Amino acid sequence: MNQNLLIDLQQVAKSFKATDGKSRLILDKVDFQLKEGEIVALLGKSGSGKSTLLRIMAGLIPADKGKVAYRDKAIFGPVAGVAMVFQSFALFPWLTVQQNVELGLEAQGVPAEEREERADAVLELIGLAGFGGALPRELSGGMKQRVGIARALVTNPDILLMDEAFSALDVLTGETLRNDMLELWDEDKISTKGILIVSHNIEEAVVMADRIIILSSDPGTIRCEVKIDLPRPRNVESAEVRALIDEVYGLMTMRTTHEASSEVPSSKHLGYRLPDTDVSRIEAILDMVAEAPYNGRADLPQLAEEAELSDEELFPTYEALSLLGFAVLEKGDIILTPLGRKYFDAEQAEKQELFGEQLLMHVPLAAHIRRKLEMEVNGSLSEQPLLELLEEFLKADEAKRVLEVAIEWGRYGEVYEYDYHTGRLKMPEQEDEE
Template sequence: MRRSMSPATDRPVNGEVLLETVDLTKTYAGADGELPVLRGIDLTVRAGEIVALLGKSGSGKSTLLRCLAGLVAPSQGTVSFRGTPLAGANPGTAMVFQTFALLPWLTVQQNVELGLEARQVPPRERARATLDAIDLIGLDGFESAYPKELSGGMRQRVGFARALVVEPDVLMMDEPFSALDVLTAENLRGELMELWESGRFPTRAIVLVTHNIEEAVMMADRIVVLGARPYGTIRETFEVDLARPRDRASAEFEDLIDRVYRTMTGRAKESRLPGRAGAEEIERRTVANSPLPTASVDGLSGLAEIVAHRGGRCDLADLADDLGLEVDDALPQVDALELLGFATVSDDDLVLTELGTAFARADVQRSKQIFADAALEAPLVKLIATGVRQSRSGTMGDGFFRDLLAHHFTSEQVNQQLERATDWGRYAELYGYDAEPREYRLDEGVQRSST
């Protein structure tokens, strides 16, 4: 790719600090004022490295990426590019999104040219640089094609070409492979790493947002794990001292995945972190400190049944591998089983409790009864069930619960929590929900005592 737009004398040398955050905090408006999403983030990104931001949903990793790109302003602290605090969009970064974000009425070449056009690059130079980027990323022959004519993998290649054509110092990638099928993602990921290693990659650093532990270990030189409760903080940073290309079957690779997994899930270390709830506080669950995991009843039931078939205990990594999943894909179901008291995690093993074993082996009606009793241990489910039972009309508008949740969650998180609570409560026959009046109601078929 051409380098004329970025003179060699201006190119950062390996090790130079390109991006830096100091005490970065980001909050959004909530019912009680500001709700923290990120707090106290100190991070550096240096030339010559790939940094992966890893964490569960809600850990703020995408918000952090947008702060680094200057698309979102921090509420407190600073974000600097090459020593200069940002006052707007970061001129040294370009973004690749999860959802391609292509303009359907433009051809591949026109989509790739957009960034150069915005920088007022002359048409002839713009076309030359665009064709170089298209060639680099393997899109030769598709210059005049429209997005609707391309596969998902080819559309994402257009996204990469559009970002790389402006030759950013830092390429920002927000889960760029998650919308692709497994084989396409693996192929594109491999090609990008080959380009990175070849020295032909027209960028000096990469910041990758992912929830995929194996992807982070495969690609990154440094993995920054973000914790999600009660707001996004850096839980731990791992230096990845593994030679490329990396061998997934090596003991070192698997050991690092295990260590990152334990940190990401908070097992063993979470209760010792300053300011976090200790073991003595676990029983005092509230809607704020015990949000419902993004796991459906079918999903958590299926996981419980599989573990029961394996004797009630199994290694999570082995289970995920057997099922063709990433370990982190099963984390919401694991969290749900733990919240319900159906399972515990010991080291890297998922172990069914006596109650969980009974749930997994029971017939449909008995399993629903067991689930109903356990679901009432989830604070939001209990709150809704108690509310409708104590209401004179046997109904309560969801606005009441939205207002309560808004003190602790963003509007998007409020929607997610209520959707999950509705799913669990309906299955357990604890309450029903009418979408038109947007209200919960006591299920007439339920003869359960008030909680």
């Protein structure tokens, strides 16, 4: 038995059933260990199963396959030594701050006097001394999250799991709370032995973690690991930290062999993994990259800062620009292709024509819709068969989202039209008139 091993996952897999009864693999063959004395950050795009993995470790949901152990004991339900902090604060609005913090202790059967003492101590530690009698509605977002953290820490957990705990806060508040947490950890002011953070913020992960684990998507598997030996506190403007941020951006935007092969069209696969972004954001980011000071090549972290959007919001747009042939991603940079530059310089009508051409060339689902329309006598097609086709591979809500993206892109590129009242696609009007 390894005394320093807190969490041990071996070959973990998890599936969920969609509303149509079909099973969808979320996680597959995940091997992961959390050791004493380390902070680990878990990064991955939408669909990588980050939060699902955290809930398996907390004992909130079971794995379908593999080993899940806490201190070498199998996890079959909630674990007393593991506490979790959620993005949504998850406070009971009718309870005071003090009562919210004491909940976990009350569930453990801790006497009232001891509960009060421990809650007072942790509220002071987290910077909320004097707020015990307040209700959640009287607090700012940052203070609410401090209550959520205090509620987790008051049970003296071995392991603290943080599920995008800072993402609902404004940038300054999130940074302050993050630094306060690191100070508590680095100065041994809390008893926690290991912290696992799920995040979509690359800068946050690099500043906080000793290791960064990057998951691939559909299903979630561990793609790679980045070890960080820099001492904390870390200056985000230092050359070493900036280089690490660029490295992680590069790894996040690099497509694995699995991901690339999954987009090759076949009789049963129509390239259905379309990025969740719209035309206006695609054009806005393309314009930013094309213009000064970038002039065709932009550093992704710098671009995210200027765009005032999160990495999670921007990654689908980068993917779309790459998919359509307007840009390439290289070592944490986005670079316009000659076609991307041509698109930027073009008049509106030519932009739409270029967009439509690239859509038909690189998005098999759009090309499939166009071919089906060309085969129909009246040039019209119900969306329902397309949804049913997508639902062979995707959950119903994801299939709907993908089709909506394909419709929006296709309408903009004048590849086909869509009637929102009837739910039918049709050939563009100018082609009907020929």
